[in-house]
Amino acid sequence: MNMPKPHIPLDELRAEVAACRRCPLCDGRTQTVFGVGDPNARVLIVGEAPGKNEDAQGEPFVGAAGKYLNELLAIAGLTREEVFVANVLKCRPPSNRDPRPEEIQACTPFLREQTRTINPEFIVTLGNFSTKFILKTDVGITRLHGTxxxxxxxxxxxxxxxxxxLYDGKKREALENDFATLGELLSVPDERTATASSSS
Structure with missing residues (x-):
């Protein structure tokens, strides 16, 4: 029988997944894994690199993009409180270039730590960097979004x-359509709950 996943207090969760670690591949920069939200959420939303305001507040998506994310979540029938939002990488490569394979390999254990702690059903990757990071693919977000x-x-x-x-109307339309699709995907019962019920 599978026992239900215990609720982890947010402060305890932060202590477990939020730690600044020096990355040997990114001299002078740090790597941070941190997030906020429901630790038992079906959906883990993975951002990219937190900015100064996010660092100061210890919370991802606090600016204009964060406000827009709240609107997008509403399209999917969700709120911030119902998902876990994480910024995985603080060591964005210079000039926003794609990460090298060795960088992805070095960062993977920290992401694995995050996903094991949250144990989501869905991981929503926002942007090119996090999509390539999670899927370990060279295919860009333009081709993969919404699939x-x-x-x-x-x-x-x-x-x-x-x-x-915020600066591209076509991407805005695509984003809103994709979050609507996410809402449709979430209308199907949680596979984790169904699996636990069938095995009990």
Whole structure:
């Protein structure tokens, strides 16, 4: 019989997944894994690199992109309190270039720590960097957005980053359509609950 996942207090969760670690591949920069929300959420939303305001407040998506993310979540029938929002990488490569394979390999254990703690059904990747990071693919977000992918036991749903849509109407339309699709996917009963029920 599978026991239900215990609720982890947010402060305890932060202590477990939020730690600044020096990355040997990114001299002078740090790597941070941190997030906020429901630790038992079906949906883990993975951002990219937190900015100064996010660092100061210890919370991802606090600016204009964060406000827009709240609107997008509403399209999917969700609120911030019903998901876990994480910024995985603080060591964005210089000039926003794509991460090297060795960088992804070095960062993977920290992401694995995050996903095991939250144990979501869906991982929504926002933007090119996090999509390539999670799926370990060279295919960009323009081709992958709005299409359900798999990474191990997780369903991965790549979507454009909300910040990109603030300046691009076409991306805004795509984002809102993709979050509507996410809402449809979430209308199907939680596979984790169904699996636990059938095995009890």
């Amino acid at each position: 359900l992918q798999r990474a191990g036991r997780f369903k991965v749903f790549p979507i454009f980053h909300p910040a990109a849509a």
